Amino acid sequence: MLNPKDGAHAGLLQKIKLTKIQYKNHLKCQWIFCAICHILNMDRMAAAEVIGFFNCFALFTGGEDMYNVMDVARFIVNYSIEIKRPVSNLKLQKLLYYVQAEFVRWFNKPCFDDPIIHWRHGPVVESVYQKYKAYGSDNILDKESKYLSFEFNFPTMEFTPVWKDYNENIFEFQHLSMIKQVIERYKDISPWDMVELTHQEDSWIKTGRNEEITIDMIRQYYL
Numbered sequence: 001m002l003n004p005k006d007g008a009h010a011g012l013l014q015k016i017k018l019t020k021i022q023y024k025n026h027l028k029c030q031w032i033f034c035a036i037c038h039i040l041n042m043d044r045m046a047a048a049e050v051i052g053f054f055n056c057f058a059l060f061t062g063g064e065d066m067y068n069v070m071d072v073a074r075f076i077v078n079y080s081i082e083i084k085r086p087v088s089n090l091k092l093q094k095l096l097y098y099v100q101a102e103f104v105r106w107f108n109k110p111c112f113d114d115p116i117i118h119w120r121h122g123p124v125v126e127s128v129y130q131k132y133k134a135y136g137s138d139n140i141l142d143k144e145s146k147y148l149s150f151e152f153n154f155p156t157m158e159f160t161p162v163w164k165d166y167n168e169n170i171f172e173f174q175h176l177s178m179i180k181q182v183i184e185r186y187k188d189i190s191p192w193d194m195v196e197l198t199h200q201e202d203s204w205i206k207t208g209r210n211e212e213i214t215i216d217m218i219r220q221y222y223l
Contacts, residue, residue: 069112073128078143086139089132091191097123105222118207122198
């Protein structure tokens with residue numbers, strides 16, 4: 001089992017923000033370490049899916065009911081292709097930021113739990129960035145009708161890869177409508193113009209590079 005006091009493993013824990021979730025028993029701690037073991041041997045896209053799953057797992061441990069950021073990103077990519085306005089990874093990051101802001105503004109809660117980080121070109125959800133990094137600056141043209149997910153087996157303490165069908169019905173109607181509104185609002189705005197928009201907001205101005213743009217910062221700016 002991994003030692004949480006080990007420097008390299010502690011750094012990994014910090015990187016994927018697992019310390020934000022308050023686990024209450026030893027079994028859940030074993031789950032964390034099992035996941036990290038697997039992450040260390042996964043490729044970028046697979047690891048990103050697991051990281052998104054863990055951040056979403058807060059809803060089972062007393063956190064708010066939120067979506068997996070990978071599901072939100074998948075919907076943005078697919079819907080943008082459907083309306084013939086495909087997005088690049090750069091624009092996807094900005095749309096995720098504005099989706100989060102609109103959820104905080106209208107529903108008084110975040111859409112997803114993954115941290116939004118201040119990068120040079122605006123807010124970024126790092127796990128999603130890593131998943132779509134291979135596209136570079138190109139638009140993402142591949143709809144995800146199926147995607148690789150991971151189901152956790154408690155008895156064996158192992159993750160099992162499972163191919164799942166993309167299904168937007170995981171979203172509540174009002175939440176899905178809000179995400180669509182954000183996409184429609186910015187569909188004709190270039191990625192770099194969206195970068196400039198985010199650079200004008202206090203939540204970006206008042207944070208430094210690689211610092212988290214917190215929900216409280218977003219709330220203070222938008223409410």
